[in-house]
Amino acid sequence: xxxxxxxxxxxxxxxxxxxxxxxxxxxxxxxxxxxxxxxxxxxxxxxxxxxxxxxxxxxxxxxxxxxxxxxxxxxxxxxxxxxxxxxxxxxxxxxxxxxxxxxxxxxxxxxxxxxxxxxxxxxxxxxxxxxxxxxxxxxxxxxxxxxxxxxxxxxxxxxxxxxxxxxxxxxxxxxxxxxxxxxxxxxxxxxxxxxxxxxxxxxxxxxxxxxxxxxxxxxxxxxxxxxxxxxxxxxxxxxxxxxxxxxxxxxxxxxxxxxxxxxxxxxxxxxxxxxxxxxxxxxxxxxxxxxxxxxxxxxxxxxxxxxxxxxxxxxxxxxxxxxxxxxxxxxxxxxxxxxxxxxxxxxxxxxxxxxxxxxxxxxxxxxxxxxxxxxxxxxxxxxxxxxxxxxxxxxxxxxxxxxxxxxxxxxxxxxxxxxxxxxxxxxxxxxxxxxxxx
Amino acid sequence: xxxxxxxxxxxxxxxxxxxxxxxxxxxxxxxxxxxxxxxxxxxxxxxxxxxxxxxxxxxxxxxxxxxxxxxxxxxxxxxxxxxxxxxxxxxxxxxxxxxxxxxxxxxxxxxxxxxxxxxxxxxxxxxxxxxxxxxxxxxxxxxxxxxxxxxxxxxxxxxxxxxxxxxxxxxxxxxxxxxxxxxxxxxxxxxxxxxxxxxxxxxxxxxxxxxxxxxxxxxxxxxxxxxxxxxxxxxxxxxxxxxxxxxxxxxxxxxxxxxxxxxxxxxxxxxxxxxxxxxxxxxxxxxxxxxxxxxxxxxxxxxxxxxxxxxxxxxxxxxxxxxxxxxxxxxxxxxxxxxxxxxxxxxxxxx
Numbered sequence: 179x180x181x182x183x184x185x186x187x188x189x190x191x192x193x194x195x196x197x198x199x200x201x202x203x204x205x206x207x208x209x210x211x212x213x214x215x216x217x218x219x220x221x222x223x224x225x226x227x228x229x230x231x232x233x234x235x236x237x238x239x240x241x242x243x244x245x246x247x248x249x250x251x252x253x254x255x256x257x258x259x260x261x262x263x264x265x266x267x268x269x270x271x272x273x274x275x276x277x278x279x280x281x282x283x284x285x286x287x288x289x290x291x292x293x294x295x296x297x298x299x300x301x302x303x304x305x306x307x308x309x310x311x312x313x314x315x316x317x318x319x320x321x322x323x324x325x326x327x328x329x330x331x332x333x334x335x336x337x338x339x340x341x342x343x344x345x346x347x348x349x350x351x352x353x354x355x356x357x358x359x360x361x362x363x364x365x366x367x368x369x370x371x372x373x374x375x376x377x378x379x380x381x382x383x384x385x386x387x388x389x390x391x392x393x394x395x396x397x398x399x400x401x402x403x404x405x406x407x408x409x410x411x412x413x414x415x416x417x418x419x420x421x422x423x424x425x426x427x428x429x430x431x432x433x434x435x436x437x438x439x440x441x442x443x444x445x446x447x448x449x450x451x452x453x454x455x456x457x458x459x460x461x462x463x464x465x466x467x468x469x470x471x472x473x474x475x476x477x478x479x480x481x482x483x484x485x486x487x488x489x490x491x492x493x494x495x496x497x498x499x500x501x502x503x504x505x506x507x508x509x510x511x512x513x514x515x516x517x518x519x520x521x522x523x524x525x526x527x528x529x530x531x532x533x534x535x536x537x538x539x540x541x542x543x544x545x546x547x548x549x550x551x552x553x554x555x556x557x558x559x560x561x562x563x564x565x566x567x568x569x570x571x572x573x574x575x576x577x578x579x580x581x582x583x584x585x586x587x588x589x590x591x592x593x594x595x596x597x598x599x600x601x602x603x604x605x606x607x608x609x610x611x612x613x614x615x616x
Numbered sequence: 617x618x619x620x621x622x623x624x625x626x627x628x629x630x631x632x633x634x635x636x637x638x639x640x641x642x643x644x645x646x647x648x649x650x651x652x653x654x655x656x657x658x659x660x661x662x663x664x665x666x667x668x669x670x671x672x673x674x675x676x677x678x679x680x681x682x683x684x685x686x687x688x689x690x691x692x693x694x695x696x697x698x699x700x701x702x703x704x705x706x707x708x709x710x711x712x713x714x715x716x717x718x719x720x721x722x723x724x725x726x727x728x729x730x731x732x733x734x735x736x737x738x739x740x741x742x743x744x745x746x747x748x749x750x751x752x753x754x755x756x757x758x759x760x761x762x763x764x765x766x767x768x769x770x771x772x773x774x775x776x777x778x779x780x781x782x783x784x785x786x787x788x789x790x791x792x793x794x795x796x797x798x799x800x801x802x803x804x805x806x807x808x809x810x811x812x813x814x815x816x817x818x819x820x821x822x823x824x825x826x827x828x829x830x831x832x833x834x835x836x837x838x839x840x841x842x843x844x845x846x847x848x849x850x851x852x853x854x855x856x857x858x859x860x861x862x863x864x865x866x867x868x869x870x871x872x873x874x875x876x877x878x879x880x881x882x883x884x885x886x887x888x889x890x891x892x893x894x895x896x897x898x899x900x901x902x903x904x905x906x907x908x909x910x911x912x913x914x915x916x917x918x919x920x921x922x923x924x925x926x927x928x929x930x931x932x933x934x935x936x937x938x939x940x941x942x943x944x945x946x947x948x949x950x951x952x953x954x955x956x957x958x959x960x961x962x963x964x965x966x967x
Contacts, residue, residue, distance in 0.1 A: 259886060263910050266910065267692070269692075269693050437884070437886075442777070443780070580912065587887075592895075595799070614912065
């Protein structure tokens with residue numbers, strides 16, 4: 179899931195907009211009709227729907243300056259979850275989708291079941307650009323019939339965000355390199371240091387177990403589904419072992435039992451409630467936004483370490499797709515193509531921290547590291563480029579996001595609050611799996 | 617007026633033979649007469665037709681279509697699938713989350729309706745007194761009603777924040793441990809009922825106040841002369857007199873209460889996709905319907921839930937109807953008994 183909340187007010191307002199759409203079944207975003215695609219001097223209106231912190235605003239302006247006949251009407255939905263509801267409802271209704279919609283990796287499994295509702299971008303020359311992207315990103319956007327339905331925007335290689343001053347208080351190394359060395363190893367190492375930190379300070383190590391679990395699962399060759407699309411939870415010894423590992427750490431008090439996407443209005447990032455945080459590239463913008471909402475700043479001491487327990491992992495990342503219902507497919511393809519060019523991906527990264535999915539942009543970021551003032555001048559682009567190495571694309575089944583949020587979410591929260599043992603929580607997850615997924 | 621000319625022109629015709637023009641005029645008159653008859657017969661229906669046409673389009677059609685959907689396998693994205701008969705209904709009835717949602721709905725309904733009515737009654741009777749700036753007070757109780765439920769939910773979600781919300785801060789001052797408003801089942805129901813109460817109490821107050829003002833003042837005066845105190849007059853005169861209005865308020869509160877959606881949907885927006893708490897602590901039936909349709913993408917089962925909820929509301933509505941009819945007949949019985957007694961007394965007097 180790729181979600182973010184700038185402020186709770188804005189998020190509820192946007193959530194409400196989605197609700198209103200759902201409730202009335204109405205479509206708001208429609209392409210203007212009579213304009214010919216390719217428009218020779220004719221005014222063309224293109225609608226685009228994104229979510230979370232996408233960092234596209236300046237790019238829209240730039241594109242409109244370059245193409246005076248194009249007017250971009252943009253809509254951004256607060257969280258990935260609400261965007262998913264929005265897209266699925268409009269797909270179900272058969273109308274109302276924008277000319278360009280952003281799709282998130284986590285719901286791609288469901289989308290691929292109806293991939294013929296999206297334009298095959300090979301008609302607009304995406305094949306010539308195939309080698310621009312990291313190969314697995316391009317693969318993810320390809321359906322079983324070989325149709326390519328999405329221009330890759332960003333990927334979510336994961337590193338560890340940590341709070342320097344808190345590490346220092348606990349007598350741990352607090353510089354980026356020292357932390358990377360300290361946490362180098364598997365999850366057992368991460369929880370071991372967490373136990374030391376807890377013993378020293380009496381405070382939690384990570385914000386809540388849901389994000390940690392997400393990373394632990396995303397990193398496996400096969401997650402909730404096997405590569406051939408079979409459910410892969412019951413009797414999966416590897417998954418169970420990781421669950422027990424997480425449960426033990428959580429029950430010992432390493433989890434701060436925060437509610438995700440709220441973190442007490444961001445205050446928990448400021449008041450030292452927890453010391454480490456799971457950080458895919460796009461999460462950097464979320465962390466910064468929440469810290470600032472909670473009254474913090476660069477002085478709060480968050481930093482970004484070039485390390486991730488258990489090896490490389492990817493969380494999220496998005497695609498730009500064009501629904502078959504669009505009236506301006508060709509112009510929409512041009513815009514989506516332009517937005518996902520390496521140059522633009524770098525600008526997007528600078529605006530929102532979303533790590534590029536094209537090789538050229540990644541190399542550029544690695545070669546010319548820009549210090550990020552909020553994260554103690556960490557060269558986040560360079561670090562993320564390193565973290566992206568060795569990422570494998572895991573097969574996402576149709577109910578992947580449902581399993582993550584609604585099958586494992588509740589038992590993990592029960593663990594956070596210490597209401598269940600590891601065995602009870604696992605049994606609860608299996609029961610929910612049987613009830614919710616069929 | 618136009619047919620007078622041909623008639624004079626035809627005046628020279630032999631009497632007895634009906635002139636063609638005359639016949640023409642008669643048919644025209646007949647036609648006009650039948651038109652006006654048609655007008656008499658059909659117009660009333662045409663006048664009320666817009667409502668029924670609108671109802672058929674926006675009420676009846678969705679109702680029937682929902683039934684059709686509920687009998688099919690119907691994924692949100694793929695659309696209509698196989699006909700499955702009543703399987704969706706069976707699955708929903710066997711689903712613990714459905715019964716959980718019914719329980720939550722009833723619990724929130726009771727927690728909101730009972731205090732709401734009690735407070736509305738008291739407020740209405742206070743507003744019924746001779747207060748200064750009466751209109752000001754009466755308008756101000758309606759103020760919360762103007763705010764949309766979404767804004768109410770937003771404000772109260774903040775107030776009931778578990779870590780640093782207003783309520784937990786206040787009870788912390790008197791040494792009570794913070795309450796887990798979004799995790800504890802009963803606490804979450806109280807929080808949501810508070811939102812509902814805050815919004816609807818003023819509205820009900822005004823309806824009850826209108827009814828109270830229709831209670832004859834002389835009843836109050838004579839009771840006061842007989843020595844009945846304010847409380848006694850409230851329970852023995854005011855409440856019995858406005859009983860039909862109370863029944864109306866209860867029925868509307870029931871219908872509204874069984875359809876609570878916005879408040880639980882927005883109380884914990886992102887947790888588990890906003891389906892009413894991580895463990896569905898405050899998932900109402902409408903929210904469960906929403907989850908089934910738009911989160912889990914199973915339209916068939918969602919349609920079945922919609923129908924089951926519809927039947928439940930009809931059932932509760934019928935119970936309400938029976939009760940209100942019984943109360944109405946008790947009233948008339950009492951009145952006629954009183955009339956008979958008075959009549960008997962009168963006759964006794966003259967005899």
